[in-house]
Amino acid sequence: MSSDVTPTSTPVKTTGLHVGDAEPGCRKVDPILIADGVKRTFGGLTAVDVAHVEVPRGAITALIGPNGAGKTTFFNLLTGFDKPDAGTWEFDGRSLAHVPAYRVARMGLIRTFQLTKALGLLSVLDNMMLGAKGQTGENLFRSVLPFLWRKQDDEIEAKALEILARFKLEAKKDDYAASLSGGQRKLLEMARALMSDPTLVMLDEPMAGVNPALTESLLDHILDLKSQGMTVLFVEHDMHMVRHIADWVIVMAEGKIVAEGPPQNVMQDPAVIDAYLGAHHDTDLGATDTGHVEALKELIDDEQ
Amino acid sequence: MIDWIAIFSNAAQELISPTTAAYALAALGLAIHFGYTGLLNFGQAGFMALGAYGYAISILSFGFPVWAAVLVGIGASIVFALILGIPTLRLRADYLAIVTIAAAEILRLIFTTNTFDAITGSASGLQGYKTGFAALNPIPDGTYGFGPFTYNAYDWWIRIVGWSLVTVLAVVTWLIMRSPWGRVIKGIREDEDAVRALGKNVYSYKMQSLILGGVYGTLAGMIFVLPRSVVPANYQTSLTFFVYAILLLGGAATILGPVIGSMIFWVLLSFFSGFVARAVEAGWLPFMSQVQAGQLRFILVGVAIMLIVIFRPQGIFGNKKELAFVK
Ligand SMILES: Nc1ncnc2c1ncn2[C@@H]1O[C@H](COP(=O)(O)OP(=O)(O)O)[C@@H](O)[C@H]1O
């Protein structure tokens, strides 16, 4: 956790994203994603209970919160991988309720997974090419007639190679994805998400388990997405990175949104410190909690 | 004295026998299901039974021409695939396995029961459906060939049709698996949620795969009954397992694997059964009856396949590199 993992250039922060006070559920000037009353319970446990949240367009938003806060579950609900008990949510003005996951993706909302899902026994290049939308040759009847899709496939391949080069994976293009390191797989998953030219990219812990040497390039790639006009919503534990690249931070705890705001303000919100330390922080702190506490301390130090 | 020439020439005949072609087709269908898509279809025997019965019943009960009988069989297997797939393909992989194995057994019992004897012939099955197919034979009457491969015009006709079908469908499979469609299918095998997250309708692709491989099984069932009669006892679950054995022997996600696997399986089976039967006759195995000897061949083939799977687990045509990453 030091300056050697942060990119050298200081990213340009987008400001003026919200309307009124920066409080949980506050309105945004130009929201791309809006969720209302989204609730998901597992048996007796309420994993997600979001009254209202808006994700600003064209910015990098970090979704933070302690383990088990419901971040991944919320991602799953928003992207059609899980169904809520109640609630409505819309992307780009279109309701996503009852829209299956693959349609959500086609609408331009692409997500990655906390546990990386590289397609192991496909080559890196095939992984990439699978990401492209609207492929003629993906129809069974047309697939037997290569002349119908060959040209499009060549274009997709060229695009894939170009993105792979940006992610420094082009040397691996013919290798099985299974042969990549954990960090390279995260890179591949992110690169693959870009093949469909998404408007909103949702990354679930893109930095987790990534070797520090690769973290910097991952951060740069996330900043790149923004400069190309995409909106990013990402889950991350490392507060340094959140503070460094996020324009806006949404804090979740026990399924609810407990704080929102620009990174430098949100970290000082008592609700956030409470969320991380827990209501009973004098009793018992697990190993992961200790990590959060340290991260928070560092941040507060940073501020001073 | 053992007649080695007869044993070898019988075994060699299996190389191009219609049964070998039928098993190759059924295994090619399973390669699409299991090898490429990761679908655990344990009901390939059911698809084969639908081919056999669909074809025979259309001709015997309804007087359909050959082409219509073939279409009836294909139609029946598409309906069967839909019935199996609609409730299970959204669920975890093992549900399909359970449902297919049960559905294939249900089909076999329906074909066996006396209730529908007038149509299915119950346990004794059906025959007398070959005239239409024989009438299409362009080969003039007579005996052709050399050595062990000497057959009459009808027997050649079955072999030509059977192996042409194997060739055509092997090429089709090769074409679709190297296309973007095949890329999606293989992606689903690796992780269907990842493919879903990329905007592909996974459910529809799995259904297409189930139908396509099932239709291969149905065509296999038709080829299978051309040199014999339709008997329900042939469509037991063990048939599906033999087809799986062939697939694993040749290499699950390969095109040539199922074809060559079927040839090896049948040549070995014929060789062992010929050898054991004659060895018993010659008094080499005094502790065995002819009936026991008939079972022994399956044990020997099982051992041979186990050896191949142990020493070449990726199958004959499989890619060794893949194994390094199998969890
Ligand atoms: N499929 C599930 N079944 C039961 N409980 C679940 C399931 N998925 C998540 N949970 C529970 O929901 C809560 C939120 O989990 P998750 O969304 O993974 O949190 P986060 O990603 O913020 O760490 C946790 O208490 C977790 O145990």
Ligand SMILES: [Mg+2]
């Ligand atoms: Mg999570």
